Amino acid sequence: MNIEKLSPDKLRVTLESAELDRYDLDYISISNESPGTQRMLKDILLAAFSSVGFSTKGSRLFIEVLPGKNEGCVLYLTKVEETHSGAGGDAPAPRRAKTSHGGYLLACHTLEDLIGAVGRFTEYPDIPLHRSALYSLNGEYHLAFSPVRFGLDHARMRALLAELSEYGQAEEATPLREAVLAEHGSTIQQDRAVEQFIRYFQ
Structure with missing residues (x-):
């Protein structure tokens, strides 16, 4: 897994096919509804926070999925808008990941x-x-x-x-x-x- 911070709001993550295999995924099957995708994104975001300080707290994500080399893939993760905290200072609304592929x-x-x-x-x-x-x-x-x-x-x-x-x-x-x-x-x-x-x- 290679994580690059392109800007304060955008990451590029390169995954090899073996890394996708760990989540029973390929680039075609990555979707917001997939449990494997959710596990993968959780691991990516933890690694991104640890390695480059990329935090999605209070933000929503737009996720672009592109095919990579040798059946791998490239993900672009972009924070697209801020959410407001709930009444009484509760935690922000959950992030909603959207994938652009499908066509x-x-x-x-x-x-x-x-x-x-x-x-x-x-x-x-x-x-x-x-x-x-x-x-x-x-x-x-x-x-x-x-x-x-x-x-x-x-x-x-x-x-x-x-x-x-x-x-x-x-x-x-x-x-x-x-x-x-x-x-x-x-x-x-x-x-x-x-x-x-x-x-x-x-």
Whole structure:
């Protein structure tokens, strides 16, 4: 575990796959509802306080999760707002950790690559999509999609991402990245983009 204090309010934590294994996690399965994630965050925050003096007392956390090297991950922990103490000086409200991941972006250079990638989704009917949208920016096609998290088979999800990577660059999405696409690019299909492309091109 490598902990870096980027600012008084922000940490970068790099975890190797063996460290994730101790909590029965990989970067895809990290979520606020996971007991393994809660144990991991508790250990990270204790270590961060001990090593760099990072305290979350009275603060809420925004947590970004990105894939790291060799199946590890990188966490960005940011204190985003102060909470007020309760009546009579009680302890502050509990922290609420939010993870930004849950969706992915696939960037393809050509329409042919995009159509080929969309065709791969038909091979994974066990991975239903919560949403998907398609954007165009700087001559590339950007497919944003989010699988239904409940009951998600993480091994199957990794296999799908590996196949999609044959057609373009697949990576973890963040709200900021998709907001940049929506603001500076052209929206081709706002919702159910994968289903629409399968209907017309497969």
